[in-house]
Amino acid sequence: MRHASDADPYLKIVGITKTFGRFTALTDVSFEVKRGEFLCILGPSGCGKTTILRIVAGLETQDSGQVFFQGRDVSSLPVSKRNVGIVFQSYALFPNLTASENIGYGLKNRRRDRGAIRKRVDELLELVGLELMGPKYPAQLSGGQQQRVALARAMALSPDVLLLDEPLSALDAQVRILLRSEVRDLQRRLGVSTIMVTHDQEEALTMADRILVMDHGRIVQSGTPWDVYNKPATPFVAAFLGSMNFIGNGVKEAAGVVRVGGLSLQVGDGAADGMSPGEGVMLAIRPEDVLVQHPGKSDRNTLCVRVGGLEFRGPHYRVTFHLPLGDAGPSKLEADFPTEMIRRLGIRQDMELTIQLPADRIRVYAL
Amino acid sequence: MADTAIHSTGPARVRSILDAVDLHQWLMRGMILLACLWMAVMVVLPLLQLLSKSLVDHDGAFVGLANFIHYFRTPALSMSLYNSLFVSVVTTAISVMLGFLYAYALTRTTIPGKAVFRGIALLPLFSPTLLNGITLVYLFGKKGLITTGFFGYFEKSAGITLAADIGLYGPVGIVIAEVFYVFPQAMLILSIALSMTDARLYEASDSLRASNVRTFLTVTIPGIKFGLMSATFVSFILCFTDFGAPKVVGGNYNVLATDIYKQVIGQQNFVMGATVSVVLLIPTVIAFLLDRISQRKQVALIAAKSVPLTPKRHPVRDGVFLAYCSIVALLLVAFLATAVYASLVRVWPYDLSLSLKNYNFRNMGGGGYPAFFNSIRMAFYSSVIGTVITFASAYLIEKSKGMFLLRQGAYFLSMLPLALPGLVIGLSYIFFFNQPTWAILGLEVRNPFNVLYGTMAILVISNIVHFYTVSFLTATTALKQLDKEFEAVSESLGVPFYKTFFRVTVPVCMPAILEIGMYYFVNSMATLSAVMFLYSADIPLASVAVANMDDAGDVAPAAAMSVLIVLTNITARLLYGLMTRGVHKRTQAWTRPVST
Numbered sequence: 001m002r003h004a005s006d007a008d009p010y011l012k013i014v015g016i017t018k019t020f021g022r023f024t025a026l027t028d029v030s031f032e033v034k035r036g037e038f039l040c041i042l043g044p045s046g047c048g049k050t051t052i053l054r055i056v057a058g059l060e061t062q063d064s065g066q067v068f069f070q071g072r073d074v075s076s077l078p079v080s081k082r083n084v085g086i087v088f089q090s091y092a093l094f095p096n097l098t099a100s101e102n103i104g105y106g107l108k109n110r111r112r113d114r115g116a117i118r119k120r121v122d123e124l125l126e127l128v129g130l131e132l133m134g135p136k137y138p139a140q141l142s143g144g145q146q147q148r149v150a151l152a153r154a155m156a157l158s159p160d161v162l163l164l165d166e167p168l169s170a171l172d173a174q175v176r177i178l179l180r181s182e183v184r185d186l187q188r189r190l191g192v193s194t195i196m197v198t199h200d201q202e203e204a205l206t207m208a209d210r211i212l213v214m215d216h217g218r219i220v221q222s223g224t225p226w227d228v229y230n231k232p233a234t235p236f237v238a239a240f241l242g243s244m245n246f247i248g249n250g251v252k253e254a255a256g257v258v259r260v261g262g263l264s265l266q267v268g269d270g271a272a273d274g275m276s277p278g279e280g281v282m283l284a285i286r287p288e289d290v291l292v293q294h295p296g297k298s299d300r301n302t303l304c305v306r307v308g309g310l311e312f313r314g315p316h317y318r319v320t321f322h323l324p325l326g327d328a329g330p331s332k333l334e335a336d337f338p339t340e341m342i343r344r345l346g347i348r349q350d351m352e353l354t355i356q357l358p359a360d361r362i363r364v365y366a367l
Numbered sequence: 368m369a370d371t372a373i374h375s376t377g378p379a380r381v382r383s384i385l386d387a388v389d390l391h392q393w394l395m396r397g398m399i400l401l402a403c404l405w406m407a408v409m410v411v412l413p414l415l416q417l418l419s420k421s422l423v424d425h426d427g428a429f430v431g432l433a434n435f436i437h438y439f440r441t442p443a444l445s446m447s448l449y450n451s452l453f454v455s456v457v458t459t460a461i462s463v464m465l466g467f468l469y470a471y472a473l474t475r476t477t478i479p480g481k482a483v484f485r486g487i488a489l490l491p492l493f494s495p496t497l498l499n500g501i502t503l504v505y506l507f508g509k510k511g512l513i514t515t516g517f518f519g520y521f522e523k524s525a526g527i528t529l530a531a532d533i534g535l536y537g538p539v540g541i542v543i544a545e546v547f548y549v550f551p552q553a554m555l556i557l558s559i560a561l562s563m564t565d566a567r568l569y570e571a572s573d574s575l576r577a578s579n580v581r582t583f584l585t586v587t588i589p590g591i592k593f594g595l596m597s598a599t600f601v602s603f604i605l606c607f608t609d610f611g612a613p614k615v616v617g618g619n620y621n622v623l624a625t626d627i628y629k630q631v632i633g634q635q636n637f638v639m640g641a642t643v644s645v646v647l648l649i650p651t652v653i654a655f656l657l658d659r660i661s662q663r664k665q666v667a668l669i670a671a672k673s674v675p676l677t678p679k680r681h682p683v684r685d686g687v688f689l690a691y692c693s694i695v696a697l698l699l700v701a702f703l704a705t706a707v708y709a710s711l712v713r714v715w716p717y718d719l720s721l722s723l724k725n726y727n728f729r730n731m732g733g734g735g736y737p738a739f740f741n742s743i744r745m746a747f748y749s750s751v752i753g754t755v756i757t758f759a760s761a762y763l764i765e766k767s768k769g770m771f772l773l774r775q776g777a778y779f780l781s782m783l784p785l786a787l788p789g790l791v792i793g794l795s796y797i798f799f800f801n802q803p804t805w806a807i808l809g810l811e812v813r814n815p816f817n818v819l820y821g822t823m824a825i826l827v828i829s830n831i832v833h834f835y836t837v838s839f840l841t842a843t844t845a846l847k848q849l850d851k852e853f854e855a856v857s858e859s860l861g862v863p864f865y866k867t868f869f870r871v872t873v874p875v876c877m878p879a880i881l882e883i884g885m886y887y888f889v890n891s892m893a894t895l896s897a898v899m900f901l902y903s904a905d906i907p908l909a910s911v912a913v914a915n916m917d918d919a920g921d922v923a924p925a926a927a928m929s930v931l932i933v934l935t936n937i938t939a940r941l942l943y944g945l946m947t948r949g950v951h952k953r954t955q956a957w958t959r960p961v962s963t
Contacts, residue, residue, distance in 0.1 A: 059855050078389035079858045086859045092852035094871045095957045106860025137957045157860060 008071055010035040010193045011056070011161055016065035018051055018217075025051045026217045029065070033161075036191045038184065040208035042198055044240065048217040049197045050165055056195060057163050058082045069160055082161075085154030085192075089166040091146050093138040099149045100125070100134035106157050124152040127186065144175040151183065155190065162187065164196040168203060180207055201241045205229060213237050235365050238284050245290075245333050247283040247323065248367070252276070258283060258364060261325030266300050268360035280367035287318065289361035290335035292345065293354045301357045305333075307349055310342070317342045321355070391863050395767045399777060402760040406780035408816070409832050414787070416802075417795035420641035434642040444639075447621040448646055451607055454538050454622065458545040459602040465546070466553030466598060469695055472688035474561040475587075477680045479689070487696040489551050490703055493936035495893040495910045498929035499544035500615025501922060502702055505709040507535040507543075510716045512705065518716050536618030544612035547702060549605050553598040560594020561587075566676035593661040600658035604651050608788030610896045615917055623647045624896070627790050631797075631900065641798070644791045655786035703933070710927035725927040733915040733924075734907025739931055742892055742909035745823060746935075749830040750888040757835060758880055761842035762872065766854050766864075785836035789896025792833050797900050800825055821903035829901055830891040838883040845879030846872070877950045885943040889936045 009032035018026040025048045033039050041049040054060040056067055058079035066075040074082050093102050104121045112120075125134050128148035138146055147167060154162060167183065168176045184207050187194050198204055204211050205225045213221045213228060213236075221233040232238035235246065250260040252275050258265050260283060267283070275281060293302050305321040316336045323331045335355065337347065347353065424430045439445045469488060473481050491499070506512050516522055516530030533539055568590070572582045588595075610624040617625055623643055631640035711721045728735030764777050784792075800820040805812045819825045849872065857867040873880065895910040902908050909932055916925040 057855075057859065059858075078392065079855065080389070080391070080861050080863075082859075084859055086856065088850075088852045088856070090850050090852060092850040092856045094853065094867075094875075096871060096874045096954070105857070106862055109860070109862045109866065139957055153856075153860070 009033060009068075010037070010070060011195075012066075012068040012071075013052070013056065014066045014068070016052065016055055016062045016067075018048075018055065018060065018062050024217055026055075026062075029214075029217070029219055031212055031219060031222060033193050033195060035193055036188075038187055038194045038196070038207060038209045039212065040196050040198055040204040040210070041212045041214060042201060042204040042240075043214035045199055047214045049199075049214050052214075053163055053165055053195060053197045056161070057084050057086055059086075083157065083159050084161045084163055085157065085159035086163045087147075087150045087154045087165065087167045089169055091138075091150035091170075093146055093150055093153075095138055098135050098137055099130065099141065099145075102138070102149055103152045103156055105153060110157075120156065124156055127155070128152045129182075142175075143171045144179055147171065147179060148182075151186065155192070159192065162192045162194040164194065166198055167196065169198070169200065176203075183207070205241070213240065215240075232284075232363065235282065235284065238363065238365075243287050243334065243336075244284050245287060247285075247325075247331050247333070249325075250281040250283050250364075252279050252281050252364075256359075260331075261323075263303065263323075263325060265357065265362065266359040267362045267364055275364070275366055282365045282367055284363040284365065285333075285357055285361055287334045287336040288316075289358060290333070291356040291358060292337065292341070292347075293356045295352075295354045299356060301359055301362075302354055303357075304352060304354050307347060307351045307353055308332075310347070310349060312339075315339060317347075319347065321353075391858075391865075392768075395763065395864060396770055396773075398759075399763045399767060399770060399773055402763055403773060403777045403780065405756070406760075406777065406783075409828055410780060410783055410787070413792070413795035413799035416798040417641050417644060417791065420638060420798055421645045423638065425638055434638060435646070438639070438642050438646065444626065444643070447623050447626045447643075450538070450620060451622040451624070451647075452650070454541045454545065454613075455603050455607040457538075457542050458549055458606040459599055461542070461546050462549040462553045462602045462606075463557075463595065463598050465695065466550055466602075467557050467595070468688070468691055469550075469554050470558035470561050472692050474558050475676070475678050476685045476688045477678050478685050478692060484692050484696055487699050488554055490699055491547050492551050493889060493893065493940065494703075494706075494933045495895055495913060495929055496544065496548045496609050496611030497615055497895060497910065497913045497917065498611075498706055498926070498933065499547045499702075500540065500612045501913075501917060501926050501929060502706045502709070503535060503540055503544055503616055504922060505705055505715070505926070507533050507540070511535070515716065518719075536616055537620040540616030540618070541613050541620065541622070544616055545606045545609060547699075548609060548612060549602045552605060553602045556598040556601060557591065557594055560591040560597075562675075564590050564676050566674040569676060593664045596661035597658050600654040600661065604654050604658070604788075607654070608647060608651055608790065608896070610790055610899070611914070614914060624788075624790055627794065628899070631794060637798070640794055644794050647788060648786075648791055651788055652786045659782070706926055706933075707930055710923060710930045712923070715923060725923040726931075728912075728924055728928070731916060731921055731924050732919050733912030733928070734909075735912070738907035738912040739909045739928065741823075741906050742932070743935060745826050745830065745898075745908065746888045746891040746939075748823070748827045749834075749891040750884045752827060753831040753834070753838065753887040754880060754884045756831060757838040757883055758842045758873075758876070761839050761846055762868065765843055765846045766851075766872075768854075781839045782836055784832050784834075787833075789833050789894060790900075792829055793897040793900035796825060796829055796897070821905070823906055825901050826898050826906065826908070827891075829897045830887065830894065833894065833897050834887055834890045838886055841879050841883050841886070842876070845876045849875060875954075877954070878947055881943055881946050881950065885939060888939050892932055892936050892939070 011033035013032070014030050016026050016029040017024075029048070029052055031039075041052065043049045051060060055062050058074070058077055058081075062075070066073055068074065069082065079086075094105065097105065100121050103124050104117050107117045107120055121134070122131075125131055128151055130145060130148055130152070133141060133145060133149075138149065141149065147170075151167070164183075168179055171179065180203060196204075196207065208225055211221075211223065211225055211228045212219050215236050221228055221237050223231075228237065229241055232241065232244075235244075238244040239246075247260055250258045250265075253259045253264065254277055256267055256269065258267055258281055265283065293299060295304075303323070305323065307319060308322050309320040311318040311320075313336075316338050319335045319337055319342075321333045321335065323333050325331050341347075421434055422429060422431060424433070437444075469484075472478055473485055478484075504511065507514055512518070514530060514532050514535075519530070521527050522530070535543075564587075568586050569582065572586050577585065608624060610628065613620070613622045613625050614628070621629075623646060627640050627643045627647065630636045630643060709715060710725050711723070712718075713720050713722050713724055734741070760777065760781065764774050764781070767774065800814075800816050802814050803817050805814050819828070853867060853871060854864055857864065857871075893910060895914060898908055899911055899914065902911055909928055913925045913928045913932075916922075916928065
């Protein structure tokens, strides 16, 4: 029995739909979270990611669909009976209570004795590295410290699920990077199943065990950060995470071959599988995947182009080319080359360059 | 574990159903419903009663608009509508202009003593409008200080005649008295509008080398245009519905407010009283709606991240404004000083020696000191009960979830009282509470609210309703500044909303709560229009005593009673200041970062 329930998803969301008036916020959203897993829900603003979090929390009521915690249907339970810990974007720390009082806010209501409450609060303060900050009011703490108090408060009642709503977005860039690993470490140590909502792709890539990408109230892709970045399921996901070149007006010629204008390009195994020859396709390749080759070396997918522009970005340059596609029309291609390479090869504006678009790095989407 | 939960047996299923019933949500819903019901009973039903009264004849038979036709066909009656509109428009124009200049000086110049100027400008808010009239009588009446040229003092000593009769009784007197009453309110609205501006607009205008006049016309005025509109409509409403000033200095110049009084109290003609009330109500409601629209747009004008403007020194401009503010402040102080002086003079103008004789209200109509203490009691009850009800309803409407229609309804009902003149509230309460039985579907039902008639309770309720909206808006503004997730956080921690309400919401909103309490107290103390119809002989009130003594020709004791009201209110204001300072000290810890 016990093993069976361990194998079950810890958290299961089935067919959630939610509308606000005429606006459909969520359409048939289903996903699962394993025990101890850190799931990021990533998407642009208005994609419904916060709504799904609030439904899991019990702060909003879904129109249809169900929420299960450890196999138990909690769909109609209010938030107070779901045992979730929530950290809001604004932290929502009570301004008239000290850090300790904020953290102990829910403990006090459980009628535990004072000694036990104080011990637990101290434990939590230590957990988030704020041992000396207990008697301070939120306004006297830095943004990062406030964030940690909010996290400690959310963990005070040992929740089954931790829900984070853009918890780092109110912080300075440097603090944010620091807290990413801190939050992740804490979550690992406590082993609490976590859902974090964010619109910051870097945050999702660095923190998550798994990413759900949402758009217009639907889940468009679910997978590990590596999968979602390297094998984006749709052009939307490709464009939302990192940069992506899109080359339109292509036609599939045969298995593994796509023609764009005057160019015939090889694509990786299975990249254009679901499509039949003659079907219109769009190609996509990330700027960092474009390679520079020795001139004259006629490898697969090499072409000769003129450097259109160089933009310095610190560790690398973004280089712009115009692809000679003939009747398919001009198409811009961007590539990221390390600064060291630009210097070594002496790459300048208007220079002729041989580049390669590696077949296994090209994604193909149906038009 | 999962299996047992899914195939739940009998008791487990019962428990899960109980779990799903969110007691706290239901408690909140019940309380909102209660708030709606309270407003419906105390505002809507009495108002409907008043409206229906205007559509029937003396025997209660439905006559449609016959009363209104009669009203407009009788020049003696309809003249007062024209008169009311005339004095209100003139008062509004003057007050908004004076208020704008004063507010501009306080917000956009570097004149010294802004706090003092601000405090003095708010002085008229503490006094009943009757006092403005009475003071004017002492200044410009037949035996007034200025009419007689300071009792001929300058003529005797220097041979110059400084006497001037301005023809006080009538529109002149009403307009002057109303300007004193309306000026502080217009000034307040405009200084808020003027203080909410984006300094970057002025920097942009400067950098484009626009002249000062051009900047004023293209940045300043558009920036406060809705504030100006709001000040205009509010001034109009205040003047249009005021009763105290025209009662004292109106003379034979009839306005709507005095007409209602004469119809109801003088001629016991309740039907015509109701009809005139509706005539009074219509322009008021229109001005109220326009004001709401302006205010909403004013709020929308302010960018989320605007940079506050700090005025720069400008000797000439600042000098002119300092002179202007000094003159206005001096007038305001002199005005109040005249009232105090008049109340202390033994027999105006024959025996100018000072005494407290007029403060001995014995052998005087109106009720004397018992009336004064009744007023304090009434103001205190209105303040405490009103603050609790207002803040709690604002909290429920602002912070509860779902129940969209109910909350919208409650919000609308909370805004409604602002459109209702005190006279209308008073008169509709007479109709509603004095009726011993209701006829519902042909059945005679005892009016359960009839017991309130003639009690302290009805006076307190009428004050709470009369001053409800402004208090409600103060509470709502304060509540909106709280993080909207406080309730969600405490729910997720298993803490019921009412605990968070007392532990977080109330302490954090304490400054606003005190402000509401002060507002209720000061206004209840000075108000006349609503309570005039509702007080009973057992519970005389100070403001009513002022009106009655003035009516009986005992002007000096009337002035004395008014001065007592003003002093009480200033004391309340000072007490409020002390309490706010105490709260501020406590809250400083939350808000001021200490170095670590």
